[in-house]
Amino acid sequence: MASHIRHALVLVLSVVLLTVTANTPVHIMSKYQLITSTTLNWLPHSHYRTSHEIVIGGFEVVKEVSASTKTPIFVCRALHNGIWVTGGLKEGEKRCLVTSLSIVRSYEKYDLLENTESAARVSWVDWDKYKDIPVGAVAPSGSESYFVARHLAEGENEDSLTQTHYIGTLNTKDGLGKITYIKSDGTDGSAERGQVLVETEPIRYELNSVKLNANKIREKKRIPKVLGTATIRNTGSEAGTLAEVFTYTYNYSQYWGQGHAILKGLNTSITLQNKTKLPDIVWGISEQKIRDEAYTVKYLLEPGTAVNVTLVANYTDMETSYMGNLVAVYEDQTTKDRRISGFRQEETMRDVRPEFSPVFFLYNNSLVPTTVPPPTTTTTTTTRAPEPILITKEIPLINEETVDENMITPPRKSDGSRMQNDDGGPLSLKNKIEGGNNSSGQSFVPSLLTITLSFLMAFIRIT
Structure with missing residues (x-):
């Protein structure tokens, strides 16, 4: 059965x-x-x-x-x-x-x-x-x-x-x-x-008027990365903008898919809808290479101050749908075109940005106040050492460049960062904060003692 x-x-x-x-x-x-x-x-x-x-x-x-x-x-x-x-x-x-x-x-x-x-x-x-x-x-x-x-x-x-x-x-x-x-x-x-x-068969392809769908970006993987750390110091006698250059290396890959009725292995030029021209690819082949890039961070510092900076990013594996006009070019230079759609896969370093610590003094690592303290009146004739010049105004942020949603390779910012003053950044300066607190306490005690002695001497004269 x-x-x-x-x-x-x-x-x-x-x-x-x-x-x-x-x-x-x-x-x-x-x-x-x-x-x-x-x-x-x-x-x-x-x-x-x-x-x-x-x-x-x-x-x-x-x-x-x-x-x-x-x-x-x-x-x-x-x-x-x-x-x-x-x-x-x-x-x-x-x-x-x-x-x-x-x-x-x-x-x-x-x-x-x-x-x-x-x-x-x-x-x-x-x-x-x-x-x-x-x-x-x-x-x-x-x-x-x-x-x-x-x-x-x-x-x-x-x-x-x-x-x-x-x-x-x-x-x-x-x-x-x-x-x-x-x-x-x-x-x-x-x-x-x-x-x-x-x-x-064609000898090459041209993929033109490519429209990336910003609403259909799917992130498969996102790994936070620290690309480098440094301290920017102003050891001069005047305020100025100082720069630090970070270099980093990562594995890059992109793949535009195979699609239907498209010959694999042909050289293909790609132009986005906003006329941005991308580097040529070999159709149907995943492009993989090692990229070396540089990122410049600038910061406005008063003399005798410094700031710690960490360059961070996200190593991202993502997929984006797209539409474009595929033009097949033949040996006799005749062409045949049609509308296609597909998915572009890319692994790259994204969201590259600097993170800053609070600004601190070089001479004792104490934090620089964000505002100037009011002057203290005293009757003593003791000459005190002049206080360091403080940053007394907010430093405006550099305006962000408008990035087209289809700009796969947007223009790199010329300075690579935002110029900031002390903004209470996420980096830890525990030892410097503690040092700053001690220094502040020591400067307060002599002032109180001076006032008290002056008051006693005046009282003795009166009596």
């Missing part, structure tokens, strides 16, 4: 697999051997929809009194006597008509030659038995002996002409090569000249 159930399941599965046949890649002739086409596809007839673009091999001509109409004849293939051969399918009909070995037959089960997303550049190239098979010739299977071909419907007088071309198969091993086809009367024919279907 179990054995019968297993056999039944295998049979059902086999039927399902035969019913849901996957699309089959098309092979084309390179300079040396057959290769897989990126833009052509053998589409099972059961998968056909009117939205698919099927390669046309000829037309059926219907002559009327006032005018004539042309019905497309599509390129199809069928397994005939164990060999894949090509023939024609008239629009509106449901059977592919092929011939081989002088045997003509029509098939209900067949494949149609699809031009995926209209991306392929196909043409019919003249051939005769003295010529080599042209580069890009389309084969009905993985054999280098058979190719999609057609023959001009000549010999019929103009009044009786019902087809422009007869679609068939070129067999390179039949003598010096022969095209077999079916004539309009349903009989088979052959010729030693005709035309071969050829796909011409």
Whole structure:
């Protein structure tokens, strides 16, 4: 019983697999051997929809009194006597008509030659038995002996002409090569000249008017990084803006995806919608390299003061959807363009920014007050050392440059930072704060003692 159930399941599965046949890649002739086409596809007839673009091999001509109409004849293939051969399918009909070995037959089960997303550049190239098979010739299977071909419907007088071309198969091993086809009367024919279907591949791509979707940025990973630390000191006698340059290295990668019906490995230029031109890439290949970058931090300091700065960032792995116009450029400089969409993946260092500690004095590491304390009146004639000059005003922030949401590589800021005074930054200066508190306490005690002694001496004189 179990054995019968297993056999039944295998049979059902086999039927399902035969019913849901996957699309089959098309092979084309390179300079040396057959290769897989990126833009052509053998589409099972059961998968056909009117939205698919099927390669046309000829037309059926219907002559009327006032005018004539042309019905497309599509390129199809069928397994005939164990060999894949090509023939024609008239629009509106449901059977592919092929011939081989002088045997003509029509098939209900067949494949149609699809031009995926209209991306392929196909043409019919003249051939005769003295010529080599042209580069890009389309084969009905993985054999280098058979190719999609057609023959001009000549010999019929103009009044009786019902087809422009007869679609068939070129067999390179039949003598010096022969095209077999079916004539309009349903009989088979052959010729030693005709035309071969050829796909011409582009030599490069241009991806233009790229629009990145800022609302669909997905961060896969975000790792906080410390890129460097330093202390900026003003050891001069005047206030001034001092700079510190940080250099750092990280692993960078970007990938624009493969997309449908796009040839992998071609050099591709990329221009954003805002006319920003990005470095060229190799399409379908993930770009990975080590980047060395520099970041300049500037800070306005009064003499005798300093500030600690830490350069931090987030190492981010993110994905962004995009749309753009893909232009295929061919060797004869003709172009073919279409609208595409995809996802751009990038691993890079983002949110690079400096973080500052409170500003402190160099001579004792005490914190610099953000405002000047009011002067203290005293009757003593003791000369005190002058206090260091303090920053008494807020230093305005440098205006942020407006960054376009599609600017993948925004212009680097010239100074690389914001100019700030003591803002109570996140870096710890516990030892300096404690030192500053002690210093402040020591300066307060002598002032109180001086006032008290002055008051006692005045009282003694009065009494």
